Amino acid sequence: MSRLTAIVTGASEGLGKSLALELASRQIDLVLVSLPASGLPELANFIRKNFGVEVIIFEADLTLTESYSTLFALLKSESITAHILVNNAGLGNWAWFEDMSIGFYKKQIELNTIAPVLLTHLFLAQIDEERRAYLLNVGSLAGRFVVPKKQVYGATKSFISYFTRCLQLEMDRANISISLLSPGGINTKPELLVMNHNLTGIAKATITEPDRVAYEAIHGMFLGKKKIIPGGVNKLMVVLNAILPGFIKDMIIRSKLKPVVKM
Numbered sequence: 001m002s003r004l005t006a007i008v009t010g011a012s013e014g015l016g017k018s019l020a021l022e023l024a025s026r027q028i029d030l031v032l033v034s035l036p037a038s039g040l041p042e043l044a045n046f047i048r049k050n051f052g053v054e055v056i057i058f059e060a061d062l063t064l065t066e067s068y069s070t071l072f073a074l075l076k077s078e079s080i081t082a083h084i085l086v087n088n089a090g091l092g093n094w095a096w097f098e099d100m101s102i103g104f105y106k107k108q109i110e111l112n113t114i115a116p117v118l119l120t121h122l123f124l125a126q127i128d129e130e131r132r133a134y135l136l137n138v139g140s141l142a143g144r145f146v147v148p149k150k151q152v153y154g155a156t157k158s159f160i161s162y163f164t165r166c167l168q169l170e171m172d173r174a175n176i177s178i179s180l181l182s183p184g185g186i187n188t189k190p191e192l193l194v195m196n197h198n199l200t201g202i203a204k205a206t207i208t209e210p211d212r213v214a215y216e217a218i219h220g221m222f223l224g225k226k227k228i229i230p231g232g233v234n235k236l237m238v239v240l241n242a243i244l245p246g247f248i249k250d251m252i253i254r255s256k257l258k259p260v261v262k263m
């Protein structure tokens with residue numbers, strides 16, 4: 001049987017790059033998607049050389065609607081069927097609502113919500129019914145907890161969570177496995193590394209490394225797990241979030257964020 005092919009969005013760096021490497025290490029061919037000039041050709045060469053899989057790159061801005069159909073038209077023209085879609089590309093931030101521009105929020109909402117929904121639609125339309133297909137949507141624990149300074153980002157991740165859970169119910173009998181990955185903080189780039197380094201206690205214990213998250217995500221996806229939460233402390237946080245009354249959670253958040261939150 002021919003190898004599986006996976007589309008990974010936001011593959012040039014951070015978690016997306018780790019997910020691409022994890023898939024390649026399992027002998028899965030790749031379609032890597034990221035913004036132009038983000039180093040995709042070099043990454044593709046590295047993967048081809050070290051893992052011996054086929055790699056296609058697609059450099060495009062996923063906030064542009066035409067990019068989704070162009071991607072799938074390209075795959076069709078090359079007679080490639082994607083068996084796996086990893087909706088990873090996303091734009092995070094940590095700022096007071098008034099401090100970011102309208103343009104920033106528009107881009108964040110488009111990349112974090114519209115792109116995964118429309119890519120999923122096009123992906124499902126081309127899957128081979130004879131083979132199992134996999135959809136991995138990258139959410140965040142920020143979509144479960146109410147965190148000041150993550151107001152729009154967290155809302156987009158709640159959207160992804162709802163969307164994924166609904167699809168899981170709608171497509172329960174189909175030959176497709178749909179997983180929601182909800183990581184806590186990940187050390188994906190220098191500024192996050194610095195910020196995470198300054199955390200203490202439980203907050204620090206929730207931070208994970210991208211390679212570890214990628215391993216748990218792909219492992220869980222192939223096991224058909226519906227929810228994947230990397231890290232023991234993060235799993236515990238989700239349980240606590242479900243059982244603690246709202247006013248206690250608000251008190252905890254306020255006390256933890258006292259040095260930075262406007263009260």
Ligand SMILES: NC(=O)c1ccc[n+]([C@@H]2O[C@H](COP(=O)([O-])OP(=O)(O)OC[C@H]3O[C@@H](n4cnc5c(N)ncnc54)[C@H](OP(=O)(O)O)[C@@H]3O)[C@@H](O)[C@H]2O)c1
Pocket residue numbers: 009010011012013014015016033034035036037038060061062063087088089090091092111138139140141182183184185186187188189192
């Ligand atoms: N880091 C965390 O703490 C954390 C925690 C929970 C969940 N997540 C989620 O994990 C995912 C990856 O996060 P990350 O921290 O790895 O992000 P990242 O390091 O900023 O990487 C984002 C990727 O998306 C690409 N990208 C950005 N804008 C794009 C656009 N308009 N069109 C196409 N590609 C675009 C970037 O390309 P360029 O290289 O060209 O910019 C990059 O490859 C996101 O969905 C995020 O919400 C992250």
